[in-house]
Amino acid sequence: MVFQNNILAGSGANQAAFQVARSLRFNSADSANLSRTFGTATTQNTYTFSCWLKRCKMSSIQSIFGTGANDRLRFDADNKLTVALGGSAIATSTALFRDCTSWYHIVYTQSGTSVTIYVNGTSVATGTGTSSVINTAVAHRIGAATTAEYFDGYMCEVYFIDGQALTPSNFAQTNGTTGVWSPKKYGGTYGANGVYLSFADNT
Numbered sequence: 001m002v003f004q005n006n007i008l009a010g011s012g013a014n015q016a017a018f019q020v021a022r023s024l025r026f027n028s029a030d031s032a033n034l035s036r037t038f039g040t041a042t043t044q045n046t047y048t049f050s051c052w053l054k055r056c057k058m059s060s061i062q063s064i065f066g067t068g069a070n071d072r073l074r075f076d077a078d079n080k081l082t083v084a085l086g087g088s089a090i091a092t093s094t095a096l097f098r099d100c101t102s103w104y105h106i107v108y109t110q111s112g113t114s115v116t117i118y119v120n121g122t123s124v125a126t127g128t129g130t131s132s133v134i135n136t137a138v139a140h141r142i143g144a145a146t147t148a149e150y151f152d153g154y155m156c157e158v159y160f161i162d163g164q165a166l167t168p169s170n171f172a173q174t175n176g177t178t179g180v181w182s183p184k185k186y187g188g189t190y191g192a193n194g195v196y197l198s199f200a201d202n203t
Contacts, residue, residue: 018182018183018184018185020052020156020157020183022156022198022199022200022202023052023054023154023155023156023199024155024156024197024199025154026143026150026151026152026155027152028150028152031144031147031150032144032150032151033142033143033144033150033151034141034142034143034197035139035140035141035142036139036140037137037138037139037140038135038136038137038138038140038193039137040137040192040193041136042135042162042191042193043135043162044110044131044132044133044134044135044136045110045111045112045113045130045131046112046163046164046165047109047134047135047160047161047162047163047164047165048107048108048109048110048159048160048161048164048165048170049064049065049073049107049108049109049159049160049161050107050158050159050161050166051064051065051105051106051142051155051156051157051158051159052103052104052105052106052155052156052157053103053104053106053153053154053155053156054100054102054103054104054153054154055075055097055098055099055100055104055152056100056152056154057153058079058098059077059078059079060075060077060152061074061075061076061077061149062074062075062149062150062151062152063141063143063144063145063148063149063150063151064106064142064143064151065108065140065141065142065160066084066134067131067133067134067136067138067139067140067141068133068138068139068141068145068146069087069145069148069149070084070085070086070087070133071084071085071131071132071133071134072084073106073108073117074149075097075151076092078096079096079098080092080093080094080095080096081095081097081106081117081124081125082125083108083115083117083127083129085115085129085130085131085134086130086131086132089127090115090127090128090129091125091126091127092125092127093117093119093124093125094124094125095119095124104119104120105118105119105120105121105168105171105172105181106118106119107167107171109165109166110130110134110165111165112130113129113130114126114127114165115127115128115129118167118168120168120172121168121169121174121181135162135193140160142155142158142197155199156198156199157171157183157197158195158196158197159171159186159190159194159196159197160190160193160194160195161188161189161190161191162190162191162193162194163191163192164189164191166188170188171183171184171186172184
């Protein structure tokens with residue numbers, strides 16, 4: 001995986017400008033992905049995943065985050081966004097995401113049995129279901145589902161928040177000058193299994 005310099009800048013009325021200096025390049029041909037196995041299982045029904053991404057390859061199944069083939073957030077072959085839990089599609093967008101020139105802010109929340117997918121601050125899909133493996137002591141992947149469905153593109157500002165179902169406004173805001181949805185620094189807590197990947201270290 002190669003670090004790529006891409007700057008996303010955001011500023012609002014209540015927060016100074018926040019710049020994202022680097023992203024991480026995921027090349028699907030190299031089976032690139034990140035993996036972490038949590039040490040302690042907590043709640044499987046309350047969590048938030050947030051990231052900014054730019055797509056480089058369309059019209060193929062590409063997983064963004066999950067614990068395997070049955071429980072993940074993914075792009076489908078028709079370029080829709082889906083959350084699948086227990087092997088079934090729980091929430092699928094009607095919108096298609098085919099712009100390879102723009103950054104998308106994607107947030108997936110689980111609150112009890114309620115699933116919501118947001119893109120650029122707007123809910124694009126909701127559904128009902130639960131996972132028995134997300135947030136347990138199994139491998140969690142970013143950019144793949146087990147050894148398949150590799151994401152192709154860039155990601156930055158990746159968060160997993162354990163124990164809270166948050167809204168997109170925790171991670172982004174409307175730029176007060178341009179009116180564009182832009183990143184901001186998250187100021188909350190992470191929970192036992194929470195992670196933040198800034199990709200700031202290019203060594």
